[in-house]
Amino acid sequence: MKRLLLFFFILISILVPRQSMAQELKVNSMENNPKDLTARVGPYSRVDLDGRKTAVLKIYVSDEITEAQGNVVGDVVDKGFEKWVYVAHDSKQVKLLFKNHYPLMITFMDYDYPTVSEQMVYEIKLVEASDVSIPNTTSDTNPSNVSTPSSLNSTESMPTNLPYRNSITSDKFEEAKRYYRDGYYNKALELFKKNEEDKEAQYYIGRMYFNGKGVDKDLKEAMIWYRKSAEQGYPVAQYYIGNMYNYGQGVPKDMQEALKWYRKAAEESDIYAQDYLGRIYQTGAEGTIDYNEAIKWYRMAAEQGDPEAQFNLGYNYMCGYGVEKDREEALRWLRRAADQNFKRAEDYIQIVTGIALASDIDKHDIVRFRRSSAEQGDFFDQNELGNLYLYGIGVPQDFKEAAKWYRKAAKMGFANAEFNLGLMYDYGQGVSQDLQEAVKWYKKAAEQGDIAAKNALMRLGIE
Numbered sequence: 001m002k003r004l005l006l007f008f009f010i011l012i013s014i015l016v017p018r019q020s021m022a023q024e025l026k027v028n029s030m031e032n033n034p035k036d037l038t039a040r041v042g043p044y045s046r047v048d049l050d051g052r053k054t055a056v057l058k059i060y061v062s063d064e065i066t067e068a069q070g071n072v073v074g075d076v077v078d079k080g081f082e083k084w085v086y087v088a089h090d091s092k093q094v095k096l097l098f099k100n101h102y103p104l105m106i107t108f109m110d111y112d113y114p115t116v117s118e119q120m121v122y123e124i125k126l127v128e129a130s131d132v133s134i135p136n137t138t139s140d141t142n143p144s145n146v147s148t149p150s151s152l153n154s155t156e157s158m159p160t161n162l163p164y165r166n167s168i169t170s171d172k173f174e175e176a177k178r179y180y181r182d183g184y185y186n187k188a189l190e191l192f193k194k195n196e197e198d199k200e201a202q203y204y205i206g207r208m209y210f211n212g213k214g215v216d217k218d219l220k221e222a223m224i225w226y227r228k229s230a231e232q233g234y235p236v237a238q239y240y241i242g243n244m245y246n247y248g249q250g251v252p253k254d255m256q257e258a259l260k261w262y263r264k265a266a267e268e269s270d271i272y273a274q275d276y277l278g279r280i281y282q283t284g285a286e287g288t289i290d291y292n293e294a295i296k297w298y299r300m301a302a303e304q305g306d307p308e309a310q311f312n313l314g315y316n317y318m319c320g321y322g323v324e325k326d327r328e329e330a331l332r333w334l335r336r337a338a339d340q341n342f343k344r345a346e347d348y349i350q351i352v353t354g355i356a357l358a359s360d361i362d363k364h365d366i367v368r369f370r371r372s373s374a375e376q377g378d379f380f381d382q383n384e385l386g387n388l389y390l391y392g393i394g395v396p397q398d399f400k401e402a403a404k405w406y407r408k409a410a411k412m413g414f415a416n417a418e419f420n421l422g423l424m425y426d427y428g429q430g431v432s433q434d435l436q437e438a439v440k441w442y443k444k445a446a447e448q449g450d451i452a453a454k455n456a457l458m459r460l461g462i463e
Contacts (some may be wrong), residue, residue: 002158004231016207021365023100023101023128023129024099024101024102024103024104024128024129024415025061025063025098025104025126025127025128025129026104026126026127026128026129027038027104027106027110027111027125027126028107028125028126028127029111029123029124029125030106030111030113030122030123030124030125031122031123031125032120032121032122032153032451032454033058033121033122033123033306034120034121034306034307034340034428034455034458035236035271035272035458036056036121036123037054037121037304038056038058039053039054039056039086039117039119039120039121040053040304040305043118046073046074047073048071048088048089050100051249052088052089053089053119054073054086054087054088054089054119054136054383055086055087055088055089055116055117055118055119055120055121055122056084056085056086056087056093056120056121056122057084057085057086057087057094057124058082058083058084058121058122058124059082059083059084059085059096059124060081060082060083060123060124060125060126060178060181061081061098061125061126062081062098062100063098063100064078064098064099064100065078065085065096065098065099065313066083066097066099067096067097068094068095068096068097069094069095069096069097070087070089070091070093070094071086071087071088071094071285072084072086072087072088072094074089076085076200079406080174080180081174081178085115085213089115089116089117089118089339090115090116090117090118090396091107091108091115092107092108092109092115093105093106093107093320094106094191103359104126106124112333112441112449115423117327117339117340117341118339120305120340121306123131123181125181125182128413139249139350146458150453151371171241173191173195173198173200173201175191176188176191176192176201176204177194177204179191179206179214180192180204180208185208185214186206186214186217187214187215188208188214189205189208189214189228192204192205192207192208192452194256197231199228199229199232199234199237200229200234202225202226202228202229202232202234202237203225203226203229203234203236203237205225205287206221206222206223206224206225206228206229206240207222207240207461207463209221209225209237210222210226210240210461211221211461211463213460213463219244219249219250219412220249220250220251222244223241223244223249223250223251224243225240226240228407230261231266233266233268234267235265235269235270235273236265236270237270238261238264238265238268238270239261239262239265239270239272239273239276240461241261241262241277242258242261242262242265242419243258243460243461245257245258245261246258246276248260248431249435255285255286256286258376259277259280259286260279262276262280265279265298266297267341268302269300269304270458271300271301271304271305271309272301272306272379273310274297274298274300274301274304274306274309275297275298275301275306275309275312275341277293277297278292278293278294278295278296278297278298278301278309278312279293279312279427280294281293281294281297281445282294282312282316283427284323286368291316291321291322293324293356294312294316294321294322295313295316295323297309298312298313298316299313302336303339306454306457307336307337307340307341307342307345307452307455308337308342309453310333310334310336310337310340310342310345311333311334311335311337311342311344311345311360312347313333313347314329314330314331314332314333314337315330315334315348316330317329317330317333318326318330318334318348318352320390325457327352331349331353334348334349334352335349339381340451341451341452342451342452343416343450343451343452344419344420344423344452348387349389351393352393353393354410364394365367366394367385367388367395367463369381369383370385372386372389374405374408377412379408379413379414379417380409380414381411381413382405382406382408382412382414382417383405383409383416383417383420383431385405386401386402386403386404386406386409386417386420387402387404387420388402389402389405390402390420390429398430399424399429400430400431401430402420402424402430403421403424403429403430403431404430406420406421406424407421410441410444413444413448415444415448415450415453416445416450417447418441418442418444418445418446418448418450418453419441419442419450419452419456421441422437422439422440422441422456423438423440423442423456424443425437425438426438426442435460436452438456438460439457439460439462442456442457442460443457
């Protein structure tokens with residue numbers, strides 16, 4: 001009898017799928033990465049059946065993704081620890097099937113993205129559901145990490161069950177970047193320094209000193225490493241050197257030196273550098289206003305998908321700065337920025353399709369209504385009144401008045417106003433240029449999930 005029972009047990013264990021051996025995965029984080037151009041240009045971009053460019057989900061997981069279901073375009077691209085899944089614009093979720101894990105449905109709304117946008121890249125980190133969640137210490141919404149090293153900077157506190165612990169390749173540099181992304185800065189720094197002649201490793205070391213990640217914050221040391229990288233032609237490092245000269249971080253403020261490094265990065269297709277060069281020429285920050293030069297650089301960044309450059313290009317088409325006035329072309333670029341949740345573009349579209357088309361009497365009434373509501377403490381209308389002064393619609397353009405009304409709404413915790421006030425300090429419009437104040441307000445907006453504010457912090461190199 002015992003032998004018969006043993007036979008049946010063995011038979012069942014062979015014939016019945018061993019689902020109990022599978023493990024469950026969960027999403028540890030999902031973040032938009034606007035500097036990643038995979039979905040925008042080059043051989044890796046894809047389009048859906050309507051000819052519209054897709055979004056790319058870069059999924060970090062050690063298991064094999066056997067199938068992706070939903071509005072998926074083409075096959076999954078397996079790049080080792082990193083898998084690429086292309087999904088159509090406005091997709092709300094995706095289902096992943098794995099070789100050794102249970103299927104996983106990812107609903108983007110759960111991670112503050114109602115849908116994904118065309119030409120954008122989203123980084124998704126998966127971990128075992130039973131694992132201790134890896135802290136996302138690089139998040140823009142955690143400002144306490146900007147200048148204070150993480151509590152995980154001690155290797156003794158690092159868990160042994162890292163998701164890539166059993167899938168480390170021979171490429172130690174890629175391993176170092178994974179440690180950096182997951183917040184294990186001590187280990188990342190150790191591996192980066194083993195590759196310290198590499199221009200990208202030099203950039204990451206500089207970034208760690210700039211933000212105080214795994215080391216004490218040291219802007220002069222950051223500049224040393226950024227310069228090593230920049231002199232080898234790495235455009236991201238060139239851009240951040242431009243920032244440091246522009247804002248006087250670790251070096252004396254020097255706009256001409258900043259301009260030199262911005263141009264180097266821009267010529268290598270760095271979108272932030274291109275957009276910032278456009279802003280410099282438009283405002284005359286280097287001494288002379290040159291709208292034609294501004295448009296040239298805005299267009300380069302806008303065509304690569306940078307939402308801020310798209311907004312700037314659209315605004316110039318609307319006003320006729322450096323180009324012939326063209327309302328349709330303006331709205332085309334503004335809508336592309338708005339599609340990427342760039343709130344200032346959304347606000348401006350609302351203005352130019354509403355109050356800008358009204359009669360002079362209607363404009364007066366609309367401004368009067370906004371002002372009356374704003375003076376009674378309505379933060380939405382305070383922000384809207386700031387927009388009207390910023391663009392000079394219905395009232396004379398007045399940056400000081402714009403900043404005043406943005407500040408009132410920002411002090412009441414309205415995220416869009418916090419971002420707008422940050423921009424005023426960043427650009428030096430209506431207030432003295434003050435990077436610390438700009439960062440303060442960007443962080444407040446980012447903590448409430450404002451995507452444009454998160455992008456602004458990334459543009460400044462602040463984590």
